[in-house]
Amino acid sequence: MRPRWLVLVLIGLALLASLLANLAIGAVQIGWSDVLAALVRFDPDSYDHFVVVYQRLPRALIAIYTGALMAVGGTVLQGLTRNPLASPSTLGINAGAMLFVIVGAYTFDLGLTAQGIAALAGAVFGFASCLSVARLAGLSRDPRGLALILSGALVSMLFVGIANAFLLADPARRTDFLGWITGNINHVYADRLADFWWIGLLSFAILGAIARPLTLVMLGQEKASSAGVNITWVTRAALAAVTLGAGSAVAICGPIGFVGLVVPHIVRPFIGAGLGLALPAGAMTGAIFCLIGDLVARQAFTPYVLHTGVLMDLIGGIVFVAIVRRFYLTPGARGET
Template sequence: MKKSEAGIRHRILRITVLLLVLLFLVILIAVGIGAVFVSPLDIFKALLQWGGAILKKPVPPKVISIIMFIRLPRVITAAIVGLSLAVAGASMQGLLRNPMASPDILGVSAGGSLGAVIAIHTGLFTLSMFMLPLMAILGSLLASALIFLIASNRGSTSLLFVIIAGMAVSSFLNGLISVVLLFSRQWEISQFIFWTMGGLGGRSWGHVLLVLPFLVPAITILFLFSRELNLFMLGEESAFATGLNVETVKRIILILSAVITGLSVSISGTIGFVGLLVPHFFRLLLGNDYRLLLPVSALGGASFLVLCDLIGRVIVPPFEIRVGIITSLLGAPYLITMILRYQKRGFIAFKV
């Protein structure tokens, strides 16, 4: 093996290592910065001490608890959610051959939120701690099935059509969330905001451990389908002619990305634009080979969301701006420029 395959592997490896280092640095900064500043050295010390090591110059227990029980779980949650949404977004874009698709824009995230809200307010979640993520997954699956039915309707699959349909589904589901909250007589603005705008405040190790065992296999399997996602770029008919079992693979990728979205929504609510912006950014930068795009989007998405959450925490102290608001403020202008660009190139009217 000389060129291509080996070439792409080297490329994936190089860029992946680079992004891993970046993610590590971003996490270090995010854990260190806050109302109490903790230096990187102290963070390591705290980790060691927490792990049972006895140090000569120990860090105060207060710092250990800030890092271990407040900041680190929050940052890790941010990384996991960012990673999941970016991967789900990248695969949805590939499947629909639409660079503007993403879990939040298509309403898949809103479906997850609706599932979670139903789980909470019908009391289902008291049955088992897995009920909440399970219901979120169900909600996401239903929403993505719905959007796919609309998108695969012949003759109506222009880029913008899918987006508009997704936004309609999204608004509809957000409306239903509101309805559920109203009927349960527990309607609180903060609840509504969490499930529609997302948030990472108060996340604990419990949240991380709840979703991680399902997220890891789901994302791993999705990564194994990168060759198939590449084939989808040829168009479904050409992919079929090249030997791809289009219908089956489409379902698998669709289900996996819905599951990943549902899981991340169950711990963070609906955080917008990550799934759109991150894969699209890397697509422009590195091209659309999914063997590279998926891992790169994953790591980039993690760093991106950790950074956004950090900005939200430190920009107007002592107040905290929800991470979903930050991503919206960054993402919406990006989406608008994207639409304008595609329109200029005449892609909006194209069939996908």
């Protein structure tokens, strides 16, 4: 077995272990055998089975969905922009989706399905806003792409500020979105997952279908052109898939940003730049991070439950500084990017 395929298998086993741990550990500890029994032979009269199937399993599925999409989004965005700090959270995608959901719900009283559509539209708008600001700031004269990241930070802060203004304007409804806006993996959002899961599946399918030409585009436009790749079409399809996938994740549980930033850096040394393996490896690793993050958020401050997005932001801030130090502040770092 090739080493990279072996790494992929090991990541898959780690994902399975993380899923079982997420289902077994909580306020009530449930044995692994009982967890498996709940999944295979559900007993409606068993309290443990009820907890596993109706509370912990929806949380785990949301964590897997969100982590996988954010990690894949970060992998593609970092490759296309050639910037190690690119991710759905740093390029305005998450903030745009969040803003449109809040504005739509407060202004037009949008229902669940309409909020999902608003999140997708907001993700596209957020990314477009980031690119527009970066171009105004002189992106073409910025070989390290700092203008793109700073533009994403500026756009995200603006959108978050507007969303908070709407929340403060109606305290009676604020509690409905206060948890969601901080990135809350919760079983109460199972209906959102049931409505929007197909968008993430479509996003994965598109990226999988164009994985080979997209890899060539990431390696250089001259190489892609010589291989007959339609660079414009492939790039736009990839960006559309990433934006819609990340937007659907935000629609379900709010913005969770750490995964898309750091997972590509963890996976790349073991899997390489080829997206044929990098996409599934990144998706599974992102799912693992979200499962573990959700578990820690539930258990670290018992009996209180911390929102997963808050925990991810705390860790992500540290990782963000480390990445900036390595790729931008270390002498000779330009050669590494």
